[in-house]
Amino acid sequence: MTISLTNDHVRQLRLDAQRLARQHPNPGASVVHLVKELGGIQAQDPRAATLAVRVRSAGLVAADVEHARIQERSVVRTWGLRGTLHLLATEDLSWLLPLIGPTFIALDRRRRTELGLDEDTCRRGIQIIRQVLANRGPLIRDELIGYLATYGPRLVGQARPHLLSRAALEGVICFGPDQDGEPTYVLLSDWVEQENSKRSLSDAAAHAELTRRYLGAYGPATPQDQAAWSGMPMSQIRAAWQYLGNHLLEVEIAGAPAWMLKADAPRLNELPAPMSIVRLLPSYDTYLLGYQKRGLIVSPQYAKRINAGGGFLRPTLLSDGCAVGTWKSKRQKNHLEVQIEPFDHLASEVSAGVEAEVSDLARFLEAPTMLRMMIPMP
Numbered sequence: 001m002t003i004s005l006t007n008d009h010v011r012q013l014r015l016d017a018q019r020l021a022r023q024h025p026n027p028g029a030s031v032v033h034l035v036k037e038l039g040g041i042q043a044q045d046p047r048a049a050t051l052a053v054r055v056r057s058a059g060l061v062a063a064d065v066e067h068a069r070i071q072e073r074s075v076v077r078t079w080g081l082r083g084t085l086h087l088l089a090t091e092d093l094s095w096l097l098p099l100i101g102p103t104f105i106a107l108d109r110r111r112r113t114e115l116g117l118d119e120d121t122c123r124r125g126i127q128i129i130r131q132v133l134a135n136r137g138p139l140i141r142d143e144l145i146g147y148l149a150t151y152g153p154r155l156v157g158q159a160r161p162h163l164l165s166r167a168a169l170e171g172v173i174c175f176g177p178d179q180d181g182e183p184t185y186v187l188l189s190d191w192v193e194q195e196n197s198k199r200s201l202s203d204a205a206a207h208a209e210l211t212r213r214y215l216g217a218y219g220p221a222t223p224q225d226q227a228a229w230s231g232m233p234m235s236q237i238r239a240a241w242q243y244l245g246n247h248l249l250e251v252e253i254a255g256a257p258a259w260m261l262k263a264d265a266p267r268l269n270e271l272p273a274p275m276s277i278v279r280l281l282p283s284y285d286t287y288l289l290g291y292q293k294r295g296l297i298v299s300p301q302y303a304k305r306i307n308a309g310g311g312f313l314r315p316t317l318l319s320d321g322c323a324v325g326t327w328k329s330k331r332q333k334n335h336l337e338v339q340i341e342p343f344d345h346l347a348s349e350v351s352a353g354v355e356a357e358v359s360d361l362a363r364f365l366e367a368p369t370m371l372r373m374m375i376p377m378p
Helices: 007-017 031-038 046-054 062-072 090-107 109-114 119-136 141-151 159-169 203-218 223-230 234-243 262-269 300-306 348-365
Strands: 003-005 075-079 085-089 173-175 184-187 248-253 256-261 278-281 307-309 316-319 322-331 336-342 369-373
Touching: 003 007, 007 203, 007 262, 031 046, 031 062, 031 075, 031 085, 031 090, 031 203, 046 062, 046 348, 062 075, 075 090, 075 159, 085 090, 090 109, 090 159, 090 203, 109 159, 119 141, 119 159, 119 184, 141 159, 159 173, 203 223, 203 234, 203 256, 223 234, 248 262, 256 262, 278 348, 300 307, 300 322, 316 336, 316 348, 336 348, 348 369
Parallel strands: 003 248, 336 369
Antiparallel strands: 075 085, 075 173, 173 184, 248 256, 278 316, 316 322, 322 336
């Protein structure tokens, strides 16, 4: 018999899957452990990616994220799911890039052609990138583009990021250490020790692994949800779900089927959390990006307050899995001001949760903070 879930139960299961419930905090969890469990963290905004680690961890600080990326190199910032920038576990690159790279490179072919990046130009440009970074890396983007103009194709406008993203999806480059506040590019083969990325999988096994990671971090969900999260074709996703059929458990959400991993079935018997779960999600948070529709998270009347257009998702105040406001921070002379903009008046337990989150933000950033609560807008 298929289990029918209430909306509250779905949100509870997803909060737990996203490591946002903290009902069973694991203070020993490392940055790479969290990145692997989530199947990657959106990182077009590096600061938001760092804050996504905070809201899902206990005991880590912001410096730990940079340490994992620059000193340990256990995580890498590069182009990943949906062809967008992510933090990915280094040991996953050997199976993940061959899986997603060809798909997103093919999807972007028409746009590259419009920008003057035919196949021959791309090959020549990437070969120059290899040579320049091997001899002179790390380099910031303007430096790298300058060398391309000297030794190969002169790129203008959007042709530049499109060539760099292709080089990354082919496993040639990734981001290295910042230089005077600007990110640099390095050769992936120079930056990452090969023994950290030896794991390779067959195509079918790689698709199955991606689906397993997705459901472990977002379930219960549907193939359509995974397609929205990953950017991969539905035909490949459906094949992976069929491949994993014996490991999946069907449930029902609002009369429609959804699935989760059978290994997570014991969570169905857990009682609802007795206390309000309040979290300050950063912009572009994976909890908001993980599903085809956000109706269970964001009420339609507030959707435009979260989705600012152009793909930008504002930092979100979350209460028991529902968006109840937005927030932003502003650096002042001696502290960080955290400004909360609730959609409506907050219950006392939610206000207490906000104060706890702001306090934890101060701990994580190792900087004093001050909370400023705005009056709800009509």
